[in-house]
Amino acid sequence: MRKGKKTLTSMMAGVLLASSFFTFGSAGAVQADETQDGVKELKVLHTNDIHARIDPLGKASAYINEERDNAEYSMYLDAGDMFSGNAVVDLLEGVPVVEILNEMELDALAIGNHEFDYGQEAFAARESDSDFDWLSANMEVVDTDIPIEQPDPYEIYEIDDVTVGVLSLTQNPPATAPAGVVGIEFHDYVESALEYEYVRDEVDVYIALTHIGFGADQALAEEVEFFDAIIGGHSHTVLDEPVMVNGTPVAQAGANSEYVGNLTFTLDEDTHEVLGVEGFLQDTESLTETNESVQAIIDHYNDEMDELLSEVIGETNTGLTRDGRYEMDVALGNFWTDSLLYYGEGDIAFTNNGGIRDSIEPGEITKGDIYTIEPFANELMIYEMTGEALHDVIEFSYTRDGRNQIDLQTAGLEYTIHVDAQGNFLEADLYFDGEEIGMDDTYTVVVPDFIGTGGSGYNFEGEVVEPAIGQITTAMFSFAETFEENNEAIDYETTEGRISIEQQEMDREVSRIAGENRYETSLALADEIEDGTLDHVILASGSDYPDALAGGALNQSLNGTVLLVNDNENIMNAAKAKAEELLNDNGSIVILGGEAAVPAIVEETFSETFDVERVYGENRIETSVAIADHVNPDATEMFVVSGFDFADAMSIVPYAAENEIPVLINWDDEGLSDALRVYAHEQGIQSATVVGGPHAVPNGALSELANMGVSVNRVHGENRFETALAVKAAYYPEATSFALANGQDFPDGLSASRLAYDHEMPILLTRQSHLPANVESYIEGKMFENVFLLGGHAAVSEDIEAFFQARKQ
Incomplete structure (x- = not known):
């Protein structure tokens, strides 16, 4: 509803205003000496x-x-x-x-x-x-x-x-x-x-x-x-x-x-x-x-509550810290859950890390300390749960809201979270009395009512045996008395190993996919695809790059892969034989580009066995537009890459294929190519991502798109190698596998988009003899699962292969 107005009395009505210009600082602001006229300050x-x-x-x-x-x-x-x-x-x-x-x-x-x-x-x-x-x-x-x-x-x-x-x-x-x-x-x-x-x-x-x-x-x-x-x-x-x-x-x-x-x-x-x-x-x-x-x-x-809060309930030499609770069990978490287990007489106890509000320093422990670490007056409840339900709770606790961190401290139960290289949950091992819990066995579980009734999204599936048995603070006071009765300090190690996180070892592989030339390399890449599974084989020129790169975006929409061809009989026959292996019973051929790119003899040769469709325009730019119509006729977004070089397009094509986003090639060093301008307008493109820096796709092209009402973004680095890393960061942040292609010569990467698409991985770029410094520094120390080196030693050297082989372990 609309509100009325409240009147606040000014503290200094009529006083001259001080300047509004301040120097920031943690201790205060310094006003300028001169009064600024014409303004008011709130x-x-x-x-x-x-x-x-x-x-x-x-x-x-x-x-x-x-x-x-x-x-x-x-x-x-x-x-x-x-x-x-x-x-x-x-x-x-x-x-x-x-x-x-x-x-x-x-x-x-x-x-x-x-x-x-x-x-x-x-x-x-x-x-x-x-x-x-x-x-x-x-x-x-x-x-x-x-x-x-x-x-x-x-x-x-x-x-x-x-x-x-x-x-x-x-x-x-x-x-x-x-x-x-x-x-x-x-x-x-x-x-x-x-x-x-x-x-x-x-x-x-x-x-x-x-x-x-x-x-x-x-x-x-x-x-x-x-x-x-x-x-x-x-x-x-x-x-x-x-x-x-x-x-x-x-x-x-x-x-x-x-x-x-x-x-x-x-x-x-x-x-x-x-x-x-x-x-x-x-x-x-x-x-x-x-x-x-x-x-x-x-x-x-403070005086009113002092007598109650200053009452000493025990002492600790070690202190009870909560530090590190998101990675393991900690001293305060263990005292806390031991208190719950003791008070509730259960098999297992949990408490959530968010409820542990402070640590306890070495020395006397007062009731005030306990109320400080647990200020919420949470009640305790008891569930009867199966081992399967406990597994579900532990998985949720680690993964909730994408946090990937420990959230439950525990007593009576020990657990290990197994994660991948990025810390993502894989599985959990749960142990009770030293043995793995039975999925069908039942356990009594003591929990705070905050999480027991669904706080933070928790679901403790099972029977509520007791909805309220007392407060957490009462449980801690009661448990502390047992230390006093035995004349013992409340001492805990920093961690006892109740909870651990283990990163699963990867079976890392470094593979080289290569042929004697670019055409044979495309056939070798196709060997990674299961026979009889494709709807289309896409043929593109092996002597130039634009059609093959733009066509890589067809992999998803056409369920196909790119093979490189020319008018050489042996090359045509080898590609045809591979197509016969890859295509299903209704499979067909798509040729990219006009006859100047893929000669008529190629179409004639494949037409003997397959239905053939040629996708082309009057030039390579219009061919990329024609390909875009096949990638996604309803596209509202697109990628734009330079037609003057191949590297940036090679990096983005696998992602474009996976998401059926067309890749358009721009051949204008000042603005936007006419064909792209027309396509963006007629297609109703709403967003465009330019891959590569201004030297690849000029700022004028972005301005033209923006003036058409297109939302424009640029993904790039200082050079082609860094642009490929930028694409990886933007679109494959979790990827642990990648393909590595020569960034200075195009052929071996032309057919790799299907491989990268199938493995949901990026294509990174390298020099022939050695990894660029920025690429090496990025890879160094990172976990990787599979690395595919594209092309022979003339494309990616033995030294680069040795670099990765040395890092398999």
């Missing part, structure tokens, strides 16, 4: 991810007040997650931090995922207690019976004669216990923001106050262009100064009350147009002044 102080760390807020408040006192127009905003991280706040379900932020005169809060941690009743109570606005534009309360009411998407603030719109976004889905968000749906960030574009016309300054993370903030800035700034949270990113993304400054101030962000919006005095945004971070540790009224609240709650 000061926006901001925090995010306070996480209940209230102790620095006395100093932060004094700093914020001083900055606001010295500003003509000012606001204080927080980008969410004020709860969860300090037992003083968490045991009182957020009351202290809300009281403090009220005293600090916070204007608006972006609802963060941890605002739901204490449950829906507490959320509603704390929102009611707040003097500031709780905002979220992508949060929809769909069940009106829950305690939480629909938040406003934005608020408009009137600061004297300056109006500021603040719209907020919440993490989707929020990382919190599922019970906290029952009856609530969360929507797409960009779509939600675009619904409120109309606010832009109602305000002078429009700010997105988000709790979605720095990466999502950057994506938002790329898609939504009407915000004057994005002030973010969630990722705990320390941005010493705003980062400009698509013309929008993006700011974030770390976490845990360690920084206060300070932004200055410079506005035209008459029109109130935003002329610029500058900012910096002020660290709170170096501040010396304290707001006594805020400090009094902090001291009150």
